[in-house]
Amino acid sequence: MTTILLLTISNIFMTFAWYGHLKYRNEPLLKVIAISWGIAFFEYCFQVPANRIGSYEFSVAQLKVIQEIITLSVFSGFSVWYLKQPLRWNYIAGFALMVLAVGVVFKKW
Secondary structure, three states, rough: OOOHHHHHHHHHHHHHHHHHHHHOHHHHOOHHHHHHHHHHHHHHHHHHHHHHOOOOOOOOHHHHHHHHHHHHHHHHHHHHOOOOOOOHHHHHHHHHHHHHHHHHHHHOO
């Protein structure tokens, strides 16, 4: 659970670093790059321990799939809440396929 919590916090920071500047398109590019790098520092402060802790419980492939599901969840909320972008049916369908991928990766074959 610690890994999932840390990855979620990490993804919140990274989503703001990668996409938050889109709300401020009139700001100079170098300024938003610098701010994004500053935000990304905090993302790494959560992401690195999350993967280190998680590596004792999960394989690297499982960690990556967990991270991608968290990323899609965080991004979906961010997109709707912060950027005011609609969540369309095909986005939800794609997300459901990613959840299916989790089942495939975590199944003991």
